[in-house]
Amino acid sequence: MDFDLNDDQATVLNAIAPLLNRHRRLPDPAPAVSYFYGNALEADLTEGGWFAADSDALGLFEAGLLVEEIARLPCALEAMVSLIIAPRIGLPPERRPYALMRKDRPGIPSRYLPMARTVIIDAGSHVEVLDLDGLDVPALDGFLAAPYGRLPEGAMDGAEPLGGIPAGRLRHLWRLGLAAEISGAAQAAVDLTVDHVKQREQFGQPIGAFQAVQHRLAECATLVEGIKLMTRRACWSDDPADVGLAAAFAQNALSQIIYDTQQFHGATGLTLEYQLHHWTFRLKALQGELGGATAQARAAADALWQGAA
Amino acid sequence: MDFSWTPEQQRYRARLKAFLADNLPPDWDAESRHDPGSPYVVEFARWFCPALAEAGLLVPHWPVEDGGAGADPWHHWILGEEMFAAGEPRSYQYMNVNWIGPAIITYGTAEQRKRHIPEITQGRVFWCQGFSEPSAGSDLAAMRTRAEPTGNGWRINGQKIWTSAAGCADYCFLLARTGPERHAITVFLVPMNTPGIEVRPIASLTGKNSLNEVFFSDVDVAGDTVLGSVGNGWDVVRTVLHNERIGAPRYMMARRALDRAAVLLSRDGRLDDPEIKGRMGLARAAVDAAALQAYRVIDGRAKGREPGPETNVARYALVKADRTVGEFLADCLGDLLLSGEDQAIVTQYRRAASTGLGAGAAEIQLDLVARGFLDLPKGRKS
Numbered sequence: 174m175d176f177d178l179n180d181d182q183a184t185v186l187n188a189i190a191p192l193l194n195r196h197r198r199l200p201d202p203a204p205a206v207s208y209f210y211g212n213a214l215e216a217d218l219t220e221g222g223w224f225a226a227d228s229d230a231l232g233l234f235e236a237g238l239l240v241e242e243i244a245r246l247p248c249a250l251e252a253m254v255s256l257i258i259a260p261r262i263g264l265p266p267e268r269r270p271y272a273l274m275r276k277d278r279p280g281i282p283s284r285y286l287p288m289a290r291t292v293i294i295d296a297g298s299h300v301e302v303l304d305l306d307g308l309d310v311p312a313l314d315g316f317l318a319a320p321y322g323r324l325p326e327g328a329m330d331g332a333e334p335l336g337g338i339p340a341g342r343l344r345h346l347w348r349l350g351l352a353a354e355i356s357g358a359a360q361a362a363v364d365l366t367v368d369h370v371k372q373r374e375q376f377g378q379p380i381g382a383f384q385a386v387q388h389r390l391a392e393c394a395t396l397v398e399g400i401k402l403m404t405r406r407a408c409w410s411d412d413p414a415d416v417g418l419a420a421a422f423a424q425n426a427l428s429q430i431i432y433d434t435q436q437f438h439g440a441t442g443l444t445l446e447y448q449l450h451h452w453t454f455r456l457k458a459l460q461g462e463l464g465g466a467t468a469q470a471r472a473a474a475d476a477l478w479q480g481a482a
Numbered sequence: 483m484d485f486s487w488t489p490e491q492q493r494y495r496a497r498l499k500a501f502l503a504d505n506l507p508p509d510w511d512a513e514s515r516h517d518p519g520s521p522y523v524v525e526f527a528r529w530f531c532p533a534l535a536e537a538g539l540l541v542p543h544w545p546v547e548d549g550g551a552g553a554d555p556w557h558h559w560i561l562g563e564e565m566f567a568a569g570e571p572r573s574y575q576y577m578n579v580n581w582i583g584p585a586i587i588t589y590g591t592a593e594q595r596k597r598h599i600p601e602i603t604q605g606r607v608f609w610c611q612g613f614s615e616p617s618a619g620s621d622l623a624a625m626r627t628r629a630e631p632t633g634n635g636w637r638i639n640g641q642k643i644w645t646s647a648a649g650c651a652d653y654c655f656l657l658a659r660t661g662p663e664r665h666a667i668t669v670f671l672v673p674m675n676t677p678g679i680e681v682r683p684i685a686s687l688t689g690k691n692s693l694n695e696v697f698f699s700d701v702d703v704a705g706d707t708v709l710g711s712v713g714n715g716w717d718v719v720r721t722v723l724h725n726e727r728i729g730a731p732r733y734m735m736a737r738r739a740l741d742r743a744a745v746l747l748s749r750d751g752r753l754d755d756p757e758i759k760g761r762m763g764l765a766r767a768a769v770d771a772a773a774l775q776a777y778r779v780i781d782g783r784a785k786g787r788e789p790g791p792e793t794n795v796a797r798y799a800l801v802k803a804d805r806t807v808g809e810f811l812a813d814c815l816g817d818l819l820l821s822g823e824d825q826a827i828v829t830q831y832r833r834a835a836s837t838g839l840g841a842g843a844a845e846i847q848l849d850l851v852a853r854g855f856l857d858l859p860k861g862r863k864s
Contacts, residue, residue: 176483387852402774403771417763469763470759470761477763478741
């Protein structure tokens with residue numbers, strides 16, 4: 174085992190760092206919005222050819238690293254499906270941005286649907302693809318830090334089967350992507366909170382000097398480290414048990430991470446001018462996706478113990 | 483990053499498994515109850531550790547000149563994983579291998595190494611750790627046990643508590659105060675048969691003879707029992723604690739208990755219960771998170787890095803994992819816990835009670851994570 178990035182892995186991160194550094198802050202003054210879609214980031218990534226890299230050029234581990242890094246930025250962007258899922262089920266970058274949906278729940282709002290050109294559909298046993306070209310899906314007025322939209326009734330009927338891809342593979346990659354997105358956004362939320370509690374003074378000292386605050390943030394940090402290592406192992410092995418465990422651990426940790434990072438910001442964290450919600454309320458969106466932590470845990474349990482006797 | 487075991491590491495693990503299969507008696511689980519302090523396991527270890535040593539499997543990670551094979555820290559860790567998963571047939575000799583021996587190798591004189599190291603590498607000796615006292619638990623530097631110079635040696639008076647292995651130990655790795663300053667502490671390597679030492683077992687929930695009180699009344703020891711120099715005990719302890727915190731791969735028993743739970747639940751037709759399956763998966767996720775954080779610490783050791791606050795993060799993850807698995811067992815396999823039929827499950831449940839206490843309380847780990855890992859400021863003492 175080796176817990177340092179190897180040269181190839183580090184090269185990918187180093188190559189994209191200057192691009193991502195241009196997007197670490199929202200425009201100043203920060204727009205008072207529940208989410209900020211990263212159009213400029215998307216343009217930079219497209220121009221840099223990051224979405225065009227096929228799965229041979231960008232392995233799953235490196236794709237996971239990129240999704241993690243992109244999720245650390247305050248803007249919301251459909252990058253996970255484009256980097257992790259699409260190249261592995263044969264969908265080209267020209268059809269992005271993508272949204273993910275389930276065939277049996279066509280009326281449920283879907284993340285990034287208002288921006289999406291293509292919907293990838295989990296049809297139970299197989300995968301279907303719906304071309305949204307020309308279909309206007311308005312963003313719902315919500316509080317989560319990502320755009321959600323709802324397909325018009327009957328729109329899913331036009332979906333075409335995607336040959337050769339079992340739905341299990343789609344769900345597996347979806348889980349992996351979720352874990353990577355959570356890893357990056359949770360790290361960013363904790364980092365921002367640690368900075369905040371070092372600055373914010375009450376009772377004559379930084380609130381980060383109080384043990385009540387320190388212990389809870391130390392717990393959050395332990396969870397974030399766990400999420401990161403579990404996710405990286407899953408991206409490295411592409412193993413169903415590892416992937417299920419990583420996503421289950423990540424989603425399960427969010428109730429504590431979201432609550433504590435929000436709590437330690439006080440009322441400041443509730444304002445739209447402040448950045449925190451761009452991560453915490455994105456994490457709230459990710460917390461229940463694909464059935465939530467217990468669904469991923471059951472998938473892991475199936476992979477680990479099916480046939481135990 | 484790379485999460486694979488090398489072919490050589492896999493062969494080594496297979497060799498350990500084969501050794502255990504060949505050398506543990508068929509009724510090992512039932513007889514040992516995975517209780518390292520029980521008379522049965524202590525006696526078994528007096529045969530088993532020399533056999534391990536004979537096979538070159540007791541201290542492979544130690545330097546060649548100290549009786550090891552110069553293998554890297556991963557070999558130490560894999561050895562610990564397999565032994566722990568088997569219910570620790572080395573009894574408390576695992577402490578010798580993990581940190582007592584390394585501390586003597588690092589800080590001992592040539593004479594001390596010559597006296598103690600061969601006994602350890604041959605698997606013939608038990609050590610206990612004389613750290614905690616009734617008024618010095620998490621605040622270890624508050625200890626009162628003192629050693630006073632007698633001219634040609636030291637006279638020790640005081641009391642230690644929660645001392646595992648004291649009843650079977652040949653030596654105590656003892657901390658005693660040698661000056662009035664808070665950190666004026668010295669390590670003594672004290673033979674347990676020295677007159678004036680009295681061991682009283684404390685009945686506990688964690689196993690037979692696992693906890694003891696040790697009283698030192700005018701215990702005279704020679705000057706050459708001092709490890710390192712007089713007053714540098716705190717430096718020794720800091721090194722020791724880093725090795726101890728991530729020393730026993732406790733998650734292995736948790737993993738084994740979950741695997742057993744899957745078999746037993748499957749037989750009962752309950753493995754497909756969505757609630758149970760979800761809880762089991764989440765418990766295993768906590769276990770793997772702890773394992774990976776421990777591996778990161780071992781990776782640092784293998785690369786010769788100074789131990790850092792990742793050790794405390796890893797220890798806290800271990801506490802959380804044991805607790806999560808313990809809660810799962812209590813909630814979903816309570817009947818099995820009551821009947822005590824399956825030793826792996828009972829052992830895991832019982833051990834989980836002490837994971838957050840041993841090697842530094844969980845809250846101390848959180849203090850260290852907050853300050854060392856997150857760089858949060860030190861507050862005023864109230």
